[in-house]
Amino acid sequence: MIEGIHVAHSMILSHQLSAYEINEVAVIIVAALAYILALGGMAIAGLIICGWGKVDNISTDWIHGKVNIVCRR
């Protein structure tokens, strides 16, 4: 159901809102945003630790939530 609609208003008397059946998918977009934010976070961490253009390699272990940042000498 669409949330936030009140059944009775002073200007509108809504039809039974159970008529509005809704299937939602927001978790995928949130996951995609989280992925991009994680990449952005890794990028910023790499820049802070190694400096601009000095990152040699970043490897991620998504399962254990670990990131390895290797800097160039």
Next chain:
Amino acid sequence: MPALTSAFQLSGGILLDDDCISLYRDLVLTGQALEDRTVSARHELHPLAAKAIANLASEPVRAKTWIDGMLGSGMTESNVLEVIRFVNQIGGLVVRRGLRSTLDMAVRQITLAKLGGRGTARVYRAPAGVRGIASAVGRASAPLFATAPVTLSLANVAHVISLQQTELAVAVLVTLLLSMVAHELGHVLTIKHFRCDACVIQRGLRLGIIHRKMKRREELMTSLMGPMVGAVSCLAMTAVFHMNGFAEFGLAAAILHLLSLLPWYGDGRALFNNLMKS
């Protein structure tokens, strides 16, 4: 006629003065009632609300003019807000807004959020076809489109992530977006199989399908098919993108789709509500 402060203020953050608005085509005003043909709902209206919606239904109108007209007809500011919020919540407002106004709205929303306020999200409704679903997915993913190119480009230019990793990230995002379209198509095709009408609804990051109430078995099938098709499409994409590490992402995305079958969320809630009816 009372002075109009601003459409943004009076609409609870939904409209701007220069927005060109009209009523969604599936909503039809019959006498003092607003009929929603997609879901066969009938909303009874106060005569003033019916007059206001009739103005919207006849032709596209400027938001400021529409709100001015409502205030001029004797409605209070709270009545105006109530009508706008209601029409918005059932996805009835079709808003045409230029790029400048879109940026203006974004700035206003951010300013409002900084002040601790929260505007009402505009509800976008579209026909349940591939184009409508893709458009709704695009709108829901707007924050992603705004952040992903900047993040990936900067990370790549600064040599923080390699070109290979950037390609992988792009492939993951493309998979997620396409799988969302597939997920919604799964719902829509099932609903259409049962000869029902449907519409796509997008509100903020939320995306869904509204449809008329169907038989219990049909509702169950509809709720199940979206996540199943979404999950299968993610797995199928692993066959398209042969990249190192992509298979794990494809599997994770498939699991994400199936997670929407959990009982406290979207499809899962609809599924369990129907199961509990037995």
